[in-house]
Amino acid sequence: MSARVIAVVNQKGGAGKSTLAMLLAGSLADQGRRVLVADADTQNTSLRWASAGEGFPAEVEDVSGEDKLHKHLKKRLDNYDYIVIDTPPAATAPVTASALRIAHLALVPVIPSPPDMWASLRIREAIQAAREDRNPDLLAYIVVNQAQLNTILAREVLALLPEFGIPMLAAQLKSRTAYRQCAALGAGIAALGSRAAMASLEVDALRREVEFLLSV
Numbered sequence: 001m002s003a004r005v006i007a008v009v010n011q012k013g014g015a016g017k018s019t020l021a022m023l024l025a026g027s028l029a030d031q032g033r034r035v036l037v038a039d040a041d042t043q044n045t046s047l048r049w050a051s052a053g054e055g056f057p058a059e060v061e062d063v064s065g066e067d068k069l070h071k072h073l074k075k076r077l078d079n080y081d082y083i084v085i086d087t088p089p090a091a092t093a094p095v096t097a098s099a100l101r102i103a104h105l106a107l108v109p110v111i112p113s114p115p116d117m118w119a120s121l122r123i124r125e126a127i128q129a130a131r132e133d134r135n136p137d138l139l140a141y142i143v144v145n146q147a148q149l150n151t152i153l154a155r156e157v158l159a160l161l162p163e164f165g166i167p168m169l170a171a172q173l174k175s176r177t178a179y180r181q182c183a184a185l186g187a188g189i190a191a192l193g194s195r196a197a198m199a200s201l202e203v204d205a206l207r208r209e210v211e212f213l214l215s216v
Contacts, residue, residue, distance in 0.1 A: 002077040002078060003034075003036070003076070003077045003078075003079070003080040003081055003082055003083045004081070004082050004083075004104050004105070004214040005073065005077075005082075005083045005085065005102050005103045005104050005105070006021075006024070006082065006083070006084045006085065006103060006104070006105045006106075006107060006210065006214075007085045007087060007096075007099040007100055007102075007103035007105070007106045007107070008020050008021040008024075008084065008085065008086055008087060008106075008107050008108075008109065009087045009091070009096060009099065009100065009106050009107070009108055009123050009126070009127075010089060010091075010108055010109055010110070010120060010123050011089060011090065011091040011120060011121075011122040011123045012089055012115070012116055012120065013089035014089075014111075015089070015109045015110060015111055015116060015120075015145065016109040016111065016145040016146060016173070017041070017086055017087065017089070017109055018041070018045035018046050018049065018086050019109075019145070019173070019179055019183070020107060020109045020143055020145060020173065021037060021046055021084050021085070021086040022037065022046055022049050022050075022056075022086075022182070022183070022188070023173070023179065023182065023188070023189055023203050023206070024084060024107075024203070024206060024207060024210060025037045025058040025060075025082070025084040025188075026056060026057055026058055026182070026187070026188025026189060026190070026203075027188060027189065027190070027203050027204065027206070027207040028058070028081070028082050028084075028207055028211075029057035029058040029188065030057050030188055030190045031207070033081040033082055034079065034080045034081045034082075035057075035058035035059065035080060035081065035082045035083075035084065036058065036059045036060075036061060036076065036079075036080045036082075036083045036084070037050070037058055037059070037060040037061070037083075037084050037085075037086060038061055038063045038069070038073060038083055038084070038085045038086070038099075039060055039061065039062050039063060039064060039086050040063050040064055040066070040069060040085055040086060040087050040088060040095045040096075040099060041064060041086055041087060041088040041089070042064045042088060043088075044062055044064060045086070046060050046086045047060050047061075047062050049182075049183045049186060050186055051186060052183065052184060052185060052186030053185050053186025053187055054186065055185070055186060055187045055188075055191055056186050056187055056188060057188050057190075058084075058188075063085075064088075064095070066095065066098075067094040067095055067098060068098060069085070069095050069098035069099055069102070070098045070099070070101045070102035071098075073085075073102055074102065085099045085103065087099050091122035091123045091125065091126040092122070092126065096126060097126065097129070097130065100126060100127060100129075100130035100135065100138065101130055101133070101134055101135055102135075103130075103135070103138060104137075104138070104139065104214055105138075105139045105140070105141070105210065105213060105214055106127050106130075106138060106139065106140040106141075107140075107141055107143050107169075107210075108120060108123055108124075108127075108140065108141070108142045108143065108166060109142075109143045109144075109145040109173075110142050110143070110144060110145060111145050111146045112144060112146075117164070120142075120164070124164065124165055124166055127140045127166070139213060140166050140167075141166065141167055141168065141169045141213070142164065142166050142167070142168045142169065143168075143169050143171070143172070143173065143206070144168060144169075144172040144173070145172075145173045146173065146174065146175040169206065169209050169210075170205070170209060171202065171205040171206040171208075171209045172202065173202055173203075173206065174202065176196075176198070176199045176202075178192055178195075178196035178198075178199035179199060181196070189203045
């Protein structure tokens with residue numbers, strides 16, 4: 001069976017694209033799936049993450065020079081169960097459009113703040129353009145990242161997200177030290193063991209929801 005392709009996209013830097021991509025890819029790989037992270041961002045955060053240690057369970061490849069990313073990845077589909085694309089923070093970049101052209105699912109990490117909401121409007125337009133062009137079945141979901149639900153502002157922003165035009169995943173990633181530790185160690189969340197129990201539950205919930213969406 002050909003790989004299911006997940007593009008992690010947003011217009012704004014710092015929204016947590018690489019964190020989301022690497023946590024999800026690591027969790028999928030820990031379940032015995034064959035997973036490739038295609039690092040399409042010239043900052044190569046995903047590649048640096050995996051290179052920080054020797055324990056990251058998924059393969060990570062630098063594809064930041066591939067503007068025709070969909071053509072490059074089509075040749076790799078039979079080698080993996082999942083391909084997770086970490087895109088640059090640029091909704092109109094050719095590589096982002098190429099990623100959305102081949103993706104089955106687009107995940108949009110959004111920190112619950114007004115600037116992040118405003119920036120994400122551009123990626124909504126890019127997703128719609130991909131659907132109208134060559135990928136009408138592209139699924140898209142917002143993933144709330146660095147959620148701090150005990151603040152009034154965060155609750156107000158979250159209340160507005162249903163009007164954004166892209167549905168939200170039920171799973172959310174809160175602001176946790178464990179995720180930064182994963183990057184420092186070059187590992188997935190499972191490598192932290194019991195000291196990251198709550199973080200593991202969040203990532204597991206995210207993985208299961210993504211797997212369900214891509215199995216329908």
